[in-house]
Amino acid sequence: MKPLSKKRLLLVPFILLALVAFPYLVGTYITGIFVLIGLYFISTIGISLLMGHAGLVSLAQAAFWGIGAYGSGILAIKLSLSPFLTIPVGMVLAGGIAYFIGYLTRNLQGHYFSLATLGFGIVINIILIEESELTGGPSGLIGVPSFEIGSFSIASDIAWFYVVAAIGLIVFLLTKNLVQSPWGRNLRSIQDSSIESESMGINIGQYKLTAFVVSAVFAGLSGGLYASYMSFISPAIFSFEMSIKFVVMAVLGGLASIYGSLIGVIVVTLLVEVLREVVPFIFGESAGGAVEVIFFGLLLVIMMIYMPKGIMGIFEKLSQRFRRET
């Protein structure tokens, strides 16, 4: 654990200033996209913690995201509670369910764990569709309220940008501390050699379970915010494809790095926007979704083969080369 060096400390005001100025520099459309980027980032950090540090691949992140969104949304609508209350409830719900699922699957190794989470994700999606009295069924939940502080309601994209940036920054710092702590070190050791970690006295099941719960809590937080931001949610959003997208984001940025998650989220989200513009031109009006799935599937394969350490891996290589040359 190294405290921030003086040089780094000087950077802090600049970063904050850049964040404050950002919405006014890029306009509302781009700001709106970056609200989504912030929300995805909070959830992707969880996947990065799981995949990059615990060595677990979860294909249920969108399900926990949905549990947070629906948990918070349903409470806010049916009981007219403030999101200040309902979002934490959604987080606890996501974490609690993750604890249960993680406990059941604690002895599963590698692919078997992933398959279990895949199945769980699909089950959750079906529940969201079928429990229509509670969830609104396939047509979704409409009118999830936003935050209100006194008479001031957070509604504009710019206001949301600040909220999400602040929460994203906090989650980022908490995760950074966690990863750099002894706890994070012990978690990483499991990924390298679980036999050895166990022989050194580490309760590997407990560590993996905790990482899984933390990851789900982040997804729940992101989901709750997402529901309030969009004010409308439907089961189609919290599908298997979204879980894959979270994995792609984490892999693309670089699994072992939380900075990488941010880069991965930005790149993927902007690519989606570009695809949305470009695909109908090339493949016709109806092609959008399918092309996107194929595109991200291919991207994942290519990443795994040619740049397993993601975009951060390229930075690392470049900086090494730079250092060698100077």
Place this chain on the structure above:
Amino acid sequence: MGATLLEFNRVTKRFGGVIAVNENTFDIKEGESVSLIGPNGAGKTSTFNCITGMYSPDDGEVKFCGEKINSLKPNEIAERGIARTFQNLQIFDNMTLLENVMVSVKDTRKTNIISSMLRLPQLKIKEERAIDLGMKNLQLVGLEGKALSLAGDLSFGEQRLLEIARAIALEPKLLLLDEPMSGLSVEERRTMIQLIKKLKKQGLTIFLIEHDLSTVMEISDRIIVLDFGSKIAEGTPAEIQENEKVIEAYLGRDMEKSYKEREISGKAKQILKIKDLHVYRESIHALKGIDLEIREGQLSTIIGANGAGKTTLLNTIAGLLPPRSGQVILEDKDITGFAAEKLAYIGVNLVPERRGMFSELTVEESLRLGAYNRYTGYGASKSVRQGIEVDMEKMYQLFPRLKERRKQLSGTLSGGEQQMLAIARGLMAQPKVLMLDEPSLGLAPLIVEEIFETLFQLKQTETTIILIEQNAKAALQIADWGYLLENGKIKVEGKPSELANNPLIHEAYLSIH
């Protein structure tokens, strides 16, 4: 000697029909250093696994400091003060040396996730203590200069030292070392022995598995010898060295039946020639210039102690390992560096150590798969198919037990039957050279006799066989020509009857220098 630290009371561990640890009883006292020795497959590592909770014993009792630890998990046992290292290194490649060692500092595990996320000050104090302890232990093994390098970048010998530093950082009462010398150079061995002596002097109780008997003799107060999962002897180094049973366990037994050595005609043509072969495994120079000439229709055996390079040699010939330099020539054709599947196709076939069963295939299917190289592109011509049927019949004559079990899944066969199937499967390929890697491994003496009898019969059919054996005596009884491999070099070769009485073999196997 102090009080009893570890008690092993009639402990048994079975895997299906195989008994890995058989009603073993021994104890270890505080401050002692004890070695556990025995031939390959004797159950040494299984014994360690029963102590550390990797296996839970089927029967008997393991007690540590008076407490029964049978059903505890590995991490709980580690917390109670037993640390271990592994035969095949287990280090955290992607972490620095210091981080590697810090993982086993107990304090770091008593941090909860909330205080970690908030980076509370108490964490910092613990972490500083962990760094101190980590550095101290790296210093002990002489790696403090590389504390911030990645563990994956270390040499093999340094990684072994790191593993020990990490084990000691757990502050154990008992340290288990699983073959700490294997793969080390002569110089690194000296360092390791010094380190173990130093630890012993500090009062640490040490229990170690080691094949290098000269090391064992040097550092042990007491030696326990295992064979087939059972303790066959126990005593001081001097007592063990003289013990007939121990010598037999290592060198193998003379078989009941005596075989007549046949006159080998000098006319038999060379079929496989190996010239100045050098092979590296990671950073270890495993084969240091091997020259061999295998003659057609003969049974040649390569014997040598564990770690001499026998399996490396066979795997290199079979194309599973790339040679650094040198040549392998089959019937005047240079086949150096050919891929394994191509070599199998042209008739260089390996029956691997531990048999390589296709557990989900039946005996009959396995045999047909053995003839895979005889089918061409789009199925086989009628004559080829008939040829395969004829050979299947031959295999069933050679191994009548396989015929009884034709429809049985090969995974459900006994060890001896699996070995028979592996050999038959190799023969189905109509090999020019059939290589057998330790067919006697883990098999009871009676079964070994049966298999060697079959190999002797095979010899009469002019099949060219290279047989690798730790069971030197049995191998030399049926072979036409023998080689002794030691430390990656052919030490001596000759007629089996002459080799069998050569004192060099005794020395090589029992490491008496």
